[in-house]
Amino acid sequence: xxxxLSHPRxxxxxxxxxxxYGSLQIPMVIEAVVGRxxxxxxxxxxxxxxxxxxxxxxxGIRPTPHRTTPGKIYFRLTSGExxxxxxxxxxxxxxxxxxxRMCDGRRRGVWAFAVKPGRYQRLTATLWRQxxxxxxxxxxxxxxFVDDRRDVFDPPAGAA
Numbered sequence: 001x002x003x004x005l006s007h008p009r010x011x012x013x014x015x016x017x018x019x020x021y022g023s024l025q026i027p028m029v030i031e032a033v034v035g036r037x038x039x040x041x042x043x044x045x046x047x048x049x050x051x052x053x054x055x056x057x058x059x060g061i062r063p064t065p066h067r068t069t070p071g072k073i074y075f076r077l078t079s080g081e082x083x084x085x086x087x088x089x090x091x092x093x094x095x096x097x098x099x100x101r102m103c104d105g106r107r108r109g110v111w112a113f114a115v116k117p118g119r120y121q122r123l124t125a126t127l128w129r130q131x132x133x134x135x136x137x138x139x140x141x142x143x144x145f146v147d148d149r150r151d152v153f154d155p156p157a158g159a160a
Contacts, residue, residue, distance in 0.1 A: 015076030018085070019043060019100050019112040021050050022059040022128060023141055025072040032142070033088050034081045038074035043100040045069045045112065051123040053092070057137040057144075059128030060092060060115035073100065073110055082111065089113045092122060 020040075024030045031037050049064035061069055077085075086095060093113040101107055115123060133141070 015078055016082060017108065017110040018074045018077050018082070019045060019071050019098065019110040020074065021045065021061055021069045021071035021112070022130075023057070023133065023138075024085075025130070026134070026138075029142070030074065034077075034084055036081075038077070040072040040074050042103045043071055043073045043108070043110075045071065045098060045100045048098075048114070050128040052126045052128050054122055054124055057133065057141040060123050061112070062115050062120050062123060071100075073102065073108065085113070092116065092119055 018024075020030065024033070025040070027037065027040065045061070046068050047063055047065060048061045048069045049067035050059040050061050050069045053060050082095070089095075092115055094116045095111050096114050097109055098112045098114070099107050099109050100112075
């Protein structure tokens, strides 16, 4: 088990909150990956920008001064659901604790998947836009990264 899953904050019986800025902010995507619907709320992450990943449909975030990344917070994910998302996101990303601002102005500590330092070269200079993703890349993404990869992120047989 990765060390970031052993922190006491991650063993909260009420669950953990996750900020999503890319494909996972689309309810259909996170439901297909994790297997249940979540309540979400608009939020933004200051000091980071979402860029297109080279030869991919999805984005990655990295620290970028004077930028803000819009997204959605999903509430009360279990440690098992976060583990599924760790596998889904793969080796390019690292789950980190970050602070986002919700639409009512309150700040909240959440998990978010950011590109690992040292892997920023995988990002292009083009900002990722959800509208473009939905219009041009969503169908292909669902096939390639959700439907065709179920064995990668689904829990092993017998695991709960």
